[in-house]
Each structure stands twice: as structure tokens, then as C-alpha cells.
Amino acid sequence: MAAAAAARRLSAASLPLRHHHLLLRPFASSASGQPPIAVETSVPFTGHKIEPPSRLVDTTPSELLSFFRDMSMMRRMEIAADSLYKSKLIRGFCHLYDGQEAVAIGLEAAITKKDAIITAYRDHCIFLARGGSLVESYAELMGRRSGCSKGKGGSMHFYKKDSGFFGGHGIVGAQVPLGCGLAFAQKYTKEGTVSFALYGDGAANQGQLFEALNISALWDLPVILVCENNHYGMGTAEWRAAKSPAYYKRGDYVPGLKVDGMDVLAVKQACKFAKEYALQNGPIILEMDTYRYHGHSMSDPGSTYRTRDEITGVRQERDPIERIRKLILSNEVATASELKDIEKEVRKEVDDAIAQAKESPMPDPSELFTNVYAKGLGAEVFGADRKEVKAVLP
Amino acid sequence: MIHSPLPFELIGKSIGPHGANLNTSYLIIFIDAGLPSHMLLGMPALSPTMNQGNIARWRKNEGDKIEVGDVLCEIETDKATLEFESLEEGFLAKILAPEGSKDVLVGQPIAITVENPDDVKSIPADICKGFEDKGEESTKEWTDSAEHKVSIPKANFSRISPSAKLLIAQHGLEPSSLWASGPHGTLLKGDVLAAIKSGVQSTGAHKSDQEPVAASTSTLKPTVHQLSQSAVPLHDTDTHEDFPNSQIRKVIAKRLLESKQHIPHLYLSSDVILDPLLAFRKELKEQYNVKVSVNDIVIKAVALALRNVPEVNVCWNDEKGEPALCDSIDISVAVATEKGLMTPIIRNADQKSLTAISLEVKELAENARGGKLKPDQYQGGTFSISNLGMFPVDHFCAIINPPQACILAVGQGNKVVEPVIGIDGVEKPAVITKMSLKLSADHRIFDGQLGSKFLSALASNFSDIRRLLL
Numbered sequence: 001m002a003a004a005a006a007a008r009r010l011s012a013a014s015l016p017l018r019h020h021h022l023l024l025r026p027f028a029s030s031a032s033g034q035p036p037i038a039v040e041t042s043v044p045f046t047g048h049k050i051e052p053p054s055r056l057v058d059t060t061p062s063e064l065l066s067f068f069r070d071m072s073m074m075r076r077m078e079i080a081a082d083s084l085y086k087s088k089l090i091r092g093f094c095h096l097y098d099g100q101e102a103v104a105i106g107l108e109a110a111i112t113k114k115d116a117i118i119t120a121y122r123d124h125c126i127f128l129a130r131g132g133s134l135v136e137s138y139a140e141l142m143g144r145r146s147g148c149s150k151g152k153g154g155s156m157h158f159y160k161k162d163s164g165f166f167g168g169h170g171i172v173g174a175q176v177p178l179g180c181g182l183a184f185a186q187k188y189t190k191e192g193t194v195s196f197a198l199y200g201d202g203a204a205n206q207g208q209l210f211e212a213l214n215i216s217a218l219w220d221l222p223v224i225l226v227c228e229n230n231h232y233g234m235g236t237a238e239w240r241a242a243k244s245p246a247y248y249k250r251g252d253y254v255p256g257l258k259v260d261g262m263d264v265l266a267v268k269q270a271c272k273f274a275k276e277y278a279l280q281n282g283p284i285i286l287e288m289d290t291y292r293y294h295g296h297s298m299s300d301p302g303s304t305y306r307t308r309d310e311i312t313g314v315r316q317e318r319d320p321i322e323r324i325r326k327l328i329l330s331n332e333v334a335t336a337s338e339l340k341d342i343e344k345e346v347r348k349e350v351d352d353a354i355a356q357a358k359e360s361p362m363p364d365p366s367e368l369f370t371n372v373y374a375k376g377l378g379a380e381v382f383g384a385d386r387k388e389v390k391a392v393l394p
Numbered sequence: 395m396i397h398s399p400l401p402f403e404l405i406g407k408s409i410g411p412h413g414a415n416l417n418t419s420y421l422i423i424f425i426d427a428g429l430p431s432h433m434l435l436g437m438p439a440l441s442p443t444m445n446q447g448n449i450a451r452w453r454k455n456e457g458d459k460i461e462v463g464d465v466l467c468e469i470e471t472d473k474a475t476l477e478f479e480s481l482e483e484g485f486l487a488k489i490l491a492p493e494g495s496k497d498v499l500v501g502q503p504i505a506i507t508v509e510n511p512d513d514v515k516s517i518p519a520d521i522c523k524g525f526e527d528k529g530e531e532s533t534k535e536w537t538d539s540a541e542h543k544v545s546i547p548k549a550n551f552s553r554i555s556p557s558a559k560l561l562i563a564q565h566g567l568e569p570s571s572l573w574a575s576g577p578h579g580t581l582l583k584g585d586v587l588a589a590i591k592s593g594v595q596s597t598g599a600h601k602s603d604q605e606p607v608a609a610s611t612s613t614l615k616p617t618v619h620q621l622s623q624s625a626v627p628l629h630d631t632d633t634h635e636d637f638p639n640s641q642i643r644k645v646i647a648k649r650l651l652e653s654k655q656h657i658p659h660l661y662l663s664s665d666v667i668l669d670p671l672l673a674f675r676k677e678l679k680e681q682y683n684v685k686v687s688v689n690d691i692v693i694k695a696v697a698l699a700l701r702n703v704p705e706v707n708v709c710w711n712d713e714k715g716e717p718a719l720c721d722s723i724d725i726s727v728a729v730a731t732e733k734g735l736m737t738p739i740i741r742n743a744d745q746k747s748l749t750a751i752s753l754e755v756k757e758l759a760e761n762a763r764g765g766k767l768k769p770d771q772y773q774g775g776t777f778s779i780s781n782l783g784m785f786p787v788d789h790f791c792a793i794i795n796p797p798q799a800c801i802l803a804v805g806q807g808n809k810v811v812e813p814v815i816g817i818d819g820v821e822k823p824a825v826i827t828k829m830s831l832k833l834s835a836d837h838r839i840f841d842g843q844l845g846s847k848f849l850s851a852l853a854s855n856f857s858d859i860r861r862l863l864l
Contacts, residue, residue: 079481086438087501293463299441301476312463 034060037331041266042323048248050255050284053273057265061333063109065342067264068324071101072343074125075321076350077134078294081124081141084354085298090141094155097125099262099293102320103228104129106267107196111275114191118166118179119198121156122228122292126198130165132158134353144360151363152371164193173199173206176225180212180283183223194222194278196271202233204247213283217254220282224274225251227287228261234296235305248287261290262318291318369393430513432487435505437498440469440476447471449495449504454486457514460507467504484509487517551576557583565590642734653796657710658837661791662845666856668807668827671695674859678748689727689781690752692804694862695855697723697743699848700777706848707776708839709797717799717839726775726795727755729762736762737795739775748862779804789830799839805830 036058045052078098084090097104100122107117108129119126124137132148140147141155149157149168157168166182169175179197186193203209204227216223227247231238238245248256255277259270267288274284291314295302302311328334334342373379373393381391437447448470454460465477466486484507491504498504506517551574554562558581562569569581572589576582671691678684700707700723708717723744726737738758740751761767778801780792785806792803807827814824831852835845855861 082481083438086440087436088439088442091442301440303477308463308465312461315463 034062036060037064037333039265039327041269042260042263043266045266045270046248046258048246048251048256048258048285049253050257050277052257053269057269059265059268061328061331064324064328064331064333067105067109068321068328068339069342069346070105070129071264071321071324072346073134073349074098074101074104074128076343076346077124077128077137080350080354081138082294082298084138084141089358090155091143092154093121094141094298095122095296096294096298097122097292099314099319100228100230100288100290101125102264102267103198103226103261103288103290106264107226107271109264109268110271111196112193113163114193115275116164116166116179116182116186116193116195117198118175118182118195119168120172120175120200120203121168121170122200123158123168124155127158127160127165127168130160130163132160132163132165134350135356138354138357139360142357142360143362144357145363146357146360150367150371151360152367173203173209175199176203176206176209177212179225180216180221180223183216183221183278183283184219187219187221192279194224194275196224196226198226198228200233201227201229201231201238201245201247202236202241204229204250205242213251213254213285216283217251222278223283224271224278225254225283225285227285228290229287230290230292232292232296232305235300237305246287248285251283251285254283254285256285256287258287258289261288262314262320262323264320264324429518430508430510430516432506432508432513432517433482433484434503435466435507436501436503437469437491438478439500440471440478441473443473444471444500446497446499449491449493449498450475452489452493453477456486456489457511458486459511460484460486480507482507485511485514487514551581552579554581555583558586561586561590642736646734649796650793653793657794657796659791659794660835660837660840660842660845662833662835662842662849663789664831664833664849664853665828666831666853668829668856670859671856672807672827684749686748686752687755688783688807689779689804690748690755691859691862692781693725693727693740693743693751693755693779694746694748695852696777696779696802697725698862698864699851699855701744702851703844703848705844706800706840708799709776710799710836710839712797720776723777724775726772726778726798727758728778728780728792729759731763731765733765736767736772737775737778738762738767738771739773778802783807783829789832791832792834794834794836800833800835800845803832803834805832 037060039057039059041055041057044055075098078096081090081094082096085094104125113131117126117130124141127137127148128134135146136148137158139145140149140151140153140158143151143154145151147153149159153159153168156170159165159167166178167175169178176197176199179195182197183195186195199206199209209225213225215221229238229245229247233241244250246258248258250256257270257274260266270286274286277284293302293311293315294300325339328339329336369381369391370393375394377393379393380389381393382388383390439445440447450468450470452467453465454467460466460480460483462481462483464480466480467478468475469478486505487508488506489504490506491498491502495504508514508517551569551572554569555576561567561583562572565586567586567589572581572585574581575585668688671688675686675688675691678686704719707720707723709720710716711718722742724739724741725743726739729736729738738761740746740754740758743751746754758767758771761771775795775798778792778795778798780801781804782790783804783806787805788808789805790803792801794801807829809825810828811823812826812828813821814826816822816824831849833845833849
């Protein structure tokens with residue numbers, strides 16, 4: 001028993017750590033000789049017009065460790081972004097995702113890079129999960145040239161098209177019809193992939209959502225609508241915003257599943273289940289019951305519409321990283337000090353990335369005019385008197 | 395930097411394209427040989443527009459454990475008091491900006507946290523000095539450069555003569571700033587006098603100026619030179635003549651200036667229909683051979699109005715800073731003389747008859763032109779009337795004679811066409827004579843309401859001339 005545990009620990013410690021590919025693909029248990037661990041999710045799934053999947057989730061030690069590492073990375077990244085914002089290095093909007101990491105990681109664990117994800121403006125961690133690097137993220141947040149959107153997008157417009165991440169959208173609920181469109185394209189090309197359209201509990205009441213859902217259901221598009229329910233739409237509690245806060249039931253004719261969004265394994269199970277369902281039958285709604293520790297954005301202290309006790313309560317009871325830590329320790333996948341080391345490494349990585357991102361310069365002023373029109377359009381720019389041509393846009 | 399840069403340091407000082415300091419962070423992590431691993435917390439920008447804040451209250455004390463999400467302190471920004479949450483775990487080792495610290499700039503260190511509770515003691519008390527020194531250095535540079543500009547002359551005397559000593563003491567000068575020209579470096583009376591003449595300030599050695607010092611501030615000497623230089627061309631040309639001011643004019647000028655500057659003037663204008671008055675005057679002249687001028691009747695009308703509205707008959711008591719009601723109604727009448735504008739007084743004008751007023755005015759005017767007015771004839775008075783009706787002046791604003799409260803400016807009567815309600819009740823255009831009255835009142839005593847009350851009483855006196863009998 002001890003030897004097996006030691007073997008597990010050794011293999012855990014020798015996991016490769018790369019800067020660019022932060023997420024480790026969960027190994028199939030048979031390939032690496034790691035026995036699968038069966039974990040029960042915190043709460044059973046609740047289904048609407050569908051039989052919910054099993055509560056028992058299979059995972060491996062390396063997967064658990066990768067979950068821990070990646071979630072710590074995301075948590076650290078968001079906290080460091082908070083400090084950078086407070087030092088006025090990041091300006092403008094900054095919506096932080098700490099507390100909700102389990103949704104990003106669990107989702108990523110269930111799908112491939114060919115599946116598409118589209119989300120709203122709380123997108124830093126989804127970008128990271130899709131394979132984005134820390135340097136790119138921080139550079140983009142600080143508006144530097146080496147950012148993922150050339151420094152022109154900022155916090156709300158991260159993209160990584162090659163990994164199937166379609167952003168990063170500012171208008172509330174606008175990304176859902178786009179997500180349905182992505183699914184339409186996927187069905188058209190018969191790729192056997194799905195699209196995940198993420199939105200919040202505030203956006204759940206938007207009209208275009210239901211319009212898009214209707215046509216997706218009619219055409220059986222492989223789209224999965226994921227409601228990240230952190231219970232506050234900016235400062236409005238969900239019970240004040242929605243007559244029916246059971247967002248997974250809001251699809252009516254579209255089946256839904258309610259998931260504990262703070263449990264990575266539950267999220268992973270639900271997303272796997274949803275992908276299988278969507279490829280066969282069309283849209284499905286997932287409601288992730290999650291929580292954000294920060295306010296809505298950096299201008300929001302987050303304590304005017306909810307008590308600090310509530311926040312600390314969630315931190316103590318439901319924190320996703322703590323849950324994985326307990327799982328790892330109870331299954332003897334690693335020791336507490338090893339986990340602490342991983343956290344220290346992660347911290348160092350984040351700090352290095354920030355330092356590197358700071359070196360990057362601001363974009364050239366000529367970049368104001370690029371990416372506005374189709375390439376080669378050659379649009380002419382006039383001055384205010386509309387008499388002489390000032391410039392020709394690329 | 396006080397510590398050598400190490401991997402955990404987040405501070406870098408590279409400058410961005412427009413000279414903006416792009417890279418200072420408010421969170422610095424140090425690992426130094428001398429001190430344990432600690433984290434320096436600076437004042438955070440809790441809102442995008444915040445530049446500085448005050449520490450309202452510390453919620454944690456030195457040595458307390460800090461959990462993620464715990465409130466460290468309350469920071470007062472220009473908009474609101476916000477709570478500063480901690481995002482790291484640790485122990486509060488040192489508070490650098492205590493409660494009540496005002497105007498702490500964003501980025502300035504406010505606290506130090508450590509990971510281990512034992513390290514709390516190892517943070518020395520003078521850790522903040524490193525940051526203060528940097529701040530002091532920069533301010534020192536500035537003051538040094540400022541001082542270089544002003545050269546302090548060295549004292550070069552060995553002794554001070556007794557009379558010079560007395561002068562120095564009298565004028566409160568700095569002896570070290572004076573230049574000695576006497577034998578054996580003695581500071582003479584003449585030197586001190588020269589220094590005084592050249593405008594040496596009695597306090598502060600920096601501003602002293604004497605002939606040897608090149609960087610001299612303004613002195614009287616150059617201005618004197620200027621005057622003498624400019625005086626010469628005056629005599630050469632005959633383009634103008636200087637009228638030296640008579641004593642009277644000087645006093646008048648001074649008092650007028652004082653009045654205009656110190657009294658808040660309130661101006662109330664009213665046009666009165668002069669026809670009843672003119673008709674009355676004509677009647678008196680034709681039937682009773684009594685000659686009274688319009689001005690006399692005006693004086694009487696004003697005096698009676700003052701009796702009806704006694705709050706207007708006040709004087710401003712400068713010492714007490716409040717108005718004082720006057721017992722009698724004494725009207726100062728403005729008389730133009732060669733020497734200047736005189737205002738002889740008609741005492742108890744309300745009690746005198748029209749003819750009496752008329753006679754008195756004539757007498758006083760004569761005396762005024764002859765310069766034979768006695769002091770009690772022009773000193774005092776509670777109300778002034780200035781009448782320019784005999785000139786082509788429609789209306790004008792007069793300046794109050796302190797300590798009086800108001801002055802009435804009377805213009806000339808003009809014939810105008812106005813709708814008049816006739817005896818039969820029908821409105822018809824009619825030719826009437828209108829005279830402009832402008833009351834300049836002291837706004838400290840008067841407000842619009844009081845002034846209007848007086849003017850309405852006056853206007854009714856003019857409209858119904860029989861009221862003069864009251």
C-alpha cells in the first residue's frame with residue numbers, strides 16, 4: 001500500500017511543467033498505470049426533462065494534481081491582476097473569476113480543443129484553460145503589444161481562435177446567439193464537435209438567448225448553454241432579478257442539468273454528459289452553481305450587496321481548490337508540503353509572467369487604424385473639414 | 395531601491411514611451427539577507443481615479459493573523475471610505491502608516507506582512523526609514539537649488555558703532571546683513587541708514603540688498619532716480635497744467651473714495667410725475683407771489699417721507715457696526731462751489747415750512763460759495779439730496795456721504811407722452827412731466843423692501859401735493 005502510494009507520489013512529482021501548455025491532459029488510467037479514483041460529487045445532479053448522469057466520477061491522481069495546479073494558477077493570476085489593477089497598471093474594466101475556477105477547469109477536462117467555447121467578459125481563466133499563456137494574458141490586461149489581442153482588446157476581449165476560444169464579449173448575453181451560430185457551423189461541417197456558450201445569471205433573462213435557443217432546438221444544433229450562476233448579476237441577487245431562478249429549467253422544452261459549480265469533478269461529468277447529449281439531440285442547458293469572491297468588477301467592492309460572512313462562508317465551505325486539496329490529501333496523491341510547493345511554483349510563474357509582460361511595449365499608434373476594416377480595403381480618412389485626405393487605412 | 399533586485403521583486407523602473415512610469419507596483423516581495431521574507435503593502439488605488447487616501451482605521455493590529463478576504467484597514471478616498479481587503483494569507487508585521495495618516499499617495503508603503511508569525515518580531519522598526527529617506531532626498535534637492543539662487547552676503551564688520559546699534563535695534567534689522575564702511579570694519583550709522591533707505595526688510599537676511607550685492611531686490615533708490623528723471627521732461631513741455639488740489643477737494647476725494655469702496659451701494663430708481671408739483675409751484679408764484687424752487691419742494695417732500703418711514707433716517711455707526719436711528723431729520727443739500735461740492739444742512743426740514751426751507755437754502759448756498767459755512771452747518775445730516783435738474787441730466791447715481799445711509803439723486807423733468815387715466819376713467823395719452831429720482835442706499839442698513847417703502851412714500855408725496863401739509 002505504502003509502496004503504491006509512494007509510486008503515485010513519485011509519478012505526480014515528475015509531471016512536466018511547461019509555460020505554454022499549462023493544462024495537463026488527464027491520462028487514461030491504463031496508459032500510465034495509475035489506478036482510477038472514483039469520487040462522488042458533492043451533491044447529486046438535478047435534471048430537467050432529462051435523466052441526470054451518475055454521481056460517481058472517475059479520475060486519476062495526475063488529473064487531480066493537474067486540476068489543483070491549474071486552479072491554483074488561475075486563482076493566483078486573478079489575485080495578481082487585482083494587485084496590478086490597484087497599482088494602476090491595469091486600467092479600465094477588469095472582471096475577475098476567482099472562485100469560479102472549477103467551471104473553467106472542469107469544462108476543459110471534458111472536451112477537446114476542437115470544441116468551441118464562447119463566453120462573456122469574465123474570460124481570463126477560460127482563456128488560460130484553452131491554452132493561453134500567462135504572459136499573453138497579463139500583457140493584454142496591461143494593454144501591451146504581446147497581448148493575445150495585440151493590446152487592443154483589454155480584459156474583456158481575450159481570444160484564442162486556434163484553440164476554439166471565441167472570446168471575450170462585452171455586451172451582456174450577446175455571446176449566446178454567437179455560440180449557437182458556432183454550433184451551426186460545426187453541425188454544417190459535420191465535425192462532431194460542440195459549442196459551449198457561457199453566460200451569467202444576469203444574462204439569463206436576455207431575450208436573444210431564448211430566440212437563439214428556439215432556433216437551435218428546432219435545428220438540433222450541438223450547442224450547450226452553460227449558465228454560470230454566481231447568484232449576483234452585478235449587485236442584484238438572483239432572487240430579485242429572476243422570477244424563476246432555476247436557470248436550468250428555463251429552457252422549457254430544452255432539457256437542463258443543475259451542477260455544483262464549485263466541484264471540478266461534477267462539472268467535468270456534467271460537461272461530458274452534455275457533449276454526448278448535444279451531439280445526438282441538440283441543445284441542453286447546464287446551470288453551474290458557483291460563486292465569485294471579488295465584486296462584479298474592480299470598481300465594485302463586492303460587500304455592499306452581500307455580507308463578508310457570506311463570502312468567507314463560501315470560501316471555507318465550498319472553495320474549489322480546497323476541495324481538490326482535501327481529495328488529494330485523503331487519497332494520498334501528494335503531501336501537504338508538496339501541494340504547498342506547487343503553489344509556490346505557481347506563484348513564481350505568475351510573478352515571472354508579470355515581469356515579462358511589463359517589459360512588453362505599448363502598441364504603436366499606427367495600430368489604431370488596423371483591424372478596423374477588411375484588409376486591403378484602403379478606406380480614406382478625412383479630417384474634420386472633410387476636404388483633404390489625412391490617411392489611407394490599411 | 396533599498397534591496398537588491400531578486401526574483402520575487404515586482405518593482406521595475408522602466409519608463410514607457412511617454413515618460414510614464416509604467417512599472418511600479420504597490421506590492422513588493424523581498425527576500426533579503428538581513429530580513430525575513432516579507433511583503434510590503436502600499437496604498438492601493440481602490441478606484442481608478444484615486445491618487446491618494448487617508449487611513450481611517452486599522453482593523454488589524456500588528457501580529458494579527460490575516461486570512462484571505464480579511465479587511466486590513468479602512469481607507470478614506472475623496473469619494474468614500476472603502477475597505478482594503480487582503481488577498482494573501484499572513485501575519486501583519488508592521489503598520490507603516492498609522493491611523494489618521496493623511497494624503498498617503500497611491501503606492502506609498504503602508505504595512506508589512508510576513509508568512510511566519512515568528513518573523514513579526516524580526517522586522518526592525520527603522521524599515522520605513524529607507525522609504526522616508528528617498529522622499530526626503532528628493533525634497534532636499536529642491537530646497538538646495540532654491541537656496542543657491544539667493545546669495546547670503548557675509549558679515550564683514552568687526553564692531554558696531556553705538557548709534558548704529560540703536561538704529562538696528564529700532565528697526566529690527568539683521569546686523570549680519572549690513573555692509574560696514576567705517577575704519578577697521580566698523581558698522582557706522584550711515585551704513586545702517588543707507589541700508590534702511592534701500593528697503594532692507596526687518597526680518598530675513600535673504601532679502602537684504604546693498605550696493606555691493608549684485609542680486610538686489612527692489613529698492614526705493616531706483617524709483618527715486620526714476621522720478622527725478624521723469625520730472626525733468628514735465629517741466630520742459632507745456633502740454634498740460636497741473637492743478638494742485640485744494641484742501642477741500644482732497645478731503646472730498648478721500649471721502650468719496652472711502653464711501654464708494656466701503657459702503658455697499660444699493661440703487662433704487664423711481665420716476666415721479668412732476669405735474670402736480672409744478673402746478674402747485676406755479677400757483678404759489680402767481681397767486682401768492684411766493685417763489686420756491688422745485689428743489690425746495692423736493693426737500694420738503696423728502697423730509698416728510700422720512701418722517702413717515704423713520705427707518706430710513708439712520709446713520710451707520712462704524713464702531714458698533716450697526717445703524718443708529720437719528721432723532722431729527724436733517725437734510726444735506728448738495729451745492730456746487732468753485733472749491734468743490736459742499737453739502738450744507740437744513741436741520742429739522744420736516745418741521746420747517748416751504749418758504750423757510752427756501753430761504754435757508756438760498757442763504758446756505760451763498761455762504762457755501764463764499765466759503766463762509768460754519769462747521770455745524772455742513773457737518774452732520776441724516777439724508778442728502780443732490781439735484782442736477784437744472785442741467786440736462788436725466789438721471790444719475792450719487793455716492794453716499796458717510797455716515798449717512800442714503801442720498802437721493804434728482805434729475806431734470808422731461809416731457810413725455812404716457813397713457814393717463816382721465817377723470818372719466820378712460821385711458822388717454824397725455825403729455826406729462828417726469829422726473830427721475832435715484833436713491834443710493836447703504837445695503838447694510840437697507841434692503842430693497844425698505845427702500846421701496848421710502849420711495850413709495852416719496853412718490854405719493856409728489857403725486858398728491860397736499861400731503862405736504864401733513
